[in-house]
Amino acid sequence: MHILAIHGSPSMKRGKTYLVLERFLKGAEKAGAITEVVFLQKEVIGGCTGCLTCWIKTPGKCFQKDDMTEVIKKLKGADLMILATPVYVDGMTGQCKHFIDRLIPLLDPHYEVRNEHFRHVVREKYCGKIFLVSVCAFYELDNFDPLILHVKRVAKNLNMEYVGEILRPAVYSLGVKKGDSDAIGGAMGAFERAGRELVENGVVSEKTRQKAASEIAPREAYLRALNRYFDAQIQRNSTN
Numbered sequence: 001m002h003i004l005a006i007h008g009s010p011s012m013k014r015g016k017t018y019l020v021l022e023r024f025l026k027g028a029e030k031a032g033a034i035t036e037v038v039f040l041q042k043e044v045i046g047g048c049t050g051c052l053t054c055w056i057k058t059p060g061k062c063f064q065k066d067d068m069t070e071v072i073k074k075l076k077g078a079d080l081m082i083l084a085t086p087v088y089v090d091g092m093t094g095q096c097k098h099f100i101d102r103l104i105p106l107l108d109p110h111y112e113v114r115n116e117h118f119r120h121v122v123r124e125k126y127c128g129k130i131f132l133v134s135v136c137a138f139y140e141l142d143n144f145d146p147l148i149l150h151v152k153r154v155a156k157n158l159n160m161e162y163v164g165e166i167l168r169p170a171v172y173s174l175g176v177k178k179g180d181s182d183a184i185g186g187a188m189g190a191f192e193r194a195g196r197e198l199v200e201n202g203v204v205s206e207k208t209r210q211k212a213a214s215e216i217a218p219r220e221a222y223l224r225a226l227n228r229y230f231d232a233q234i235q236r237n238s239t240n
Contacts (some may be wrong), residue, residue: 001027001028001032001033001034001079001080001086001198002034002035002036002078002079002080003028003033003034003035003036003078003079003080003081003150003199004035004036004038004075004077004078004080004081004082004106004127004147005021005025005035005036005037005038005082005084005101005133006040006043006071006081006082006083006084007021007037007038007039007040007084007097007098008040008041008042008083008084008085008086008092008093008095008096008237009042009084009085009086009093009095010093011040011041011086012039012041013039014084015086015131016135016168016171016172016174017085017135018084019173019174020133020135020166020168020191021037021082021084022135022194022214023188023191023192023195023233024082024133024166024191024192024194024195025037025082025195026050026192026195027192027193027194027195027196027197027199028190028195028196028198029138029195030192030195030198030199031195031196031199033195033199036078036121037166038071038074040093040095040096040098040099041068041095042156043051043061043067043068043071043130044066044067044068045066045067045068045071045095045098045099045102045119046064046068046098046103047098047101047102048098048101048102049096051063052109053131054104054149055104055105055107055108055109056109059123059238060103060105060106060123060124061105063100063130063201064102067111067206068099068102069100072102072103072105072126073104074214075103075126075127075169076124076125076126078127079126079127079128080129080130080131080198081127081130081131081160081161082131082132083096083130083132083133083151084132084133084134085132085133085134085142085147086134086135086136086171086231087134087135087138089146090143090146090147091146091150091213092147092150092151092231096102096162100154102222103158104239105121105123106122106123106124106126106158107121107122107123107157107158107168108120108121108122108123112189114156114159115156119157119159120155120157122158122159125189127203128159128160128161129160129161129162129163130151130154130158130160130161130162130163130166131162131163131164131165131166131198132147132148132151132157132162132164132166132167133165133166133170134147134166134167135168135171136163136168136169136171137168137224137226138168138169138170138209139170139189139219139222140169141167141169141213143169144165144169146211148165148203149164151176163198163202163203164198164209165201165204165209166190166191166192166194166204166209167206167209167212167213168187168212169213170215170216170217170222172222172225173217173222173225174187174188174216175233177206181215183216183240184216186211186214187211187212187213187214190208190209190211190212190214191212192212193208194208194209194212
């Protein structure tokens, strides 16, 4: 299996999204997958202009000569796409949205009815499955709901199979220095196990998904720690 991970966090390897993705891909590689990561922050990808050139004037090709051409080429050679993004204002990052919008050349402008909905005809075969890896600072798991719905809809429009997600709420609790080490280790192990399960079984078990999202620090303790951190950062910057 060839896995192409589209990493949409502007923090790249410094962020928590990569922390989870890296362990996930490690598990996938142990199960025999070949993995590759595209960091959207490093790519030059312009926003879709809505000109429809890729549908009418140069079918299948965007007029913009940027890095998206190579990313689409990689996507056509992959069996599974991982979309890795932190939650930004209840959704994916702007980098991810640019990427998704620029996938339009993969579709034909003509319409068809699939599963009782109007959809665009797929122009040519490309990666047929998509999996979501996401983190957020908020404590509650339902903060991922809008993002999950969006990615599921993207999958339908692109005629891809949505094969699940691995989520980590209260992600900054992974940075706890003292205490809760067993809980942190359990979550980190679940990220890796999820990658292995997806390659071996085609799905990630509910048990593994729950462990990945499980509590590391109590709600009030996490709230206090977050606020102390930002108070310290504000104070440090106000004196410089």
